[in-house]
Amino acid sequence: MKKKILFYSIFYFVIIGLFLLGTFCDLSISKALADLDNGAYFSKNLFANVVECFAEWPIYFLLSASLCVIGYSLTDKFEKQKLIIIIIVALGVFFAFALCFYRCVVSLGEVYGFYEQLEDNLAFYICCLLCGIAFAVVFIWLSNLIGTEKLSQFFYFAIACIAVIAITFLLTQVLKEIVNRPRFRALNVIGFDKYSPWYKIGKINGKDFTDAILADDGFVSFPSGHVSWSANAIMLCFLPRFINLNKKAKLCFTIIPPCVTILVAFARIVAGAHYLTDVTFSLLASVIIMELTVLIVLLIKKKRDKKLQEELLVKD
Helix, strand or coil: CHHHHHHHHHHHHHHHHHHHHHHHHHHHHHHHHCCCCCCCCCCCCHHHHHHHHHCCHHHHHHHHHHHHHHHHHHCCCCHHHHHHHHHHHHHHHHHHHHHHHHHHHHHHHHHHCCHHHHHCCHHHHHHHHHHHHHHHHHHHHHHHHHCHHHHHHHHHHHHHHHHHHHHHHHHHHHHHHHHCCCCHHHHHHHCHHHCCCCCCCCCCCHHHHHHHHCCCCCCCCCCCHHHHHHHHHHHHHHHHHCCCCCHHHHHHHHHHHHHHHHHHHHHHHHCCCCCHHHHHHHHHHHHHHHHHHHHHHHHHHHHHHHHHHHHHHHHC
């Protein structure tokens, strides 16, 4: 317990410290780390672009896995509707990964100049559909292989994952629209005198500069969506609170997801897409949302388990 308290104390101290540092030095840090040519909106840095391309994948895997767990767990209670439930799950996975592949290729197209070729390219859309179908088949096959009994052990964890994904997505999108902060790479085009710290809400009207930067996402810097999506993988750190895991699994789930999120956060600064405060706020907000959601779901699980035990005692 003491180790856990120490770990969380260090984590929050470091993240809040970096956020405060960015509050005063965001522009200077981005100027030092961002890899952008003068006047360019998109970075040609391979590391930043590859990470941007795959940064959203964790949320699609987590969402699809959660849908499978919840869907197959419900087939026990609704045996007659089993086929319908599996079809709904398969469609959910299909749409998730079709969208994932679409966004992945489009992000590369925007950076490397072949986006316009994708707009009317039938082969590209067919590839998106095939990607969705392939992942849907794999997830359904794996779910059948694992079995309903084992998947049902992850039911409450899956509920918590869906809730976290929904809350972080809504929070991120709402704040982006409200704060209306220009990205560093947008300033690289329109001038650094237009810089706005995160706490000056709606200081600049991004619509006035859309044509200048040739992109419609130049003024949604705060908070970072990619970091929020990749941070959803940190939910795996909370898995041991729901089920028992061996030491190796606990270690992997504790180390890998945070490292991936930190890598994405750094890459977003290098790409000029975000400032230090954007990425640290996203990480901090995501973890707090996870903590609160897991706490609430575990309380619900505890009450339900207690109720089931009481019902069993009454029957006996």
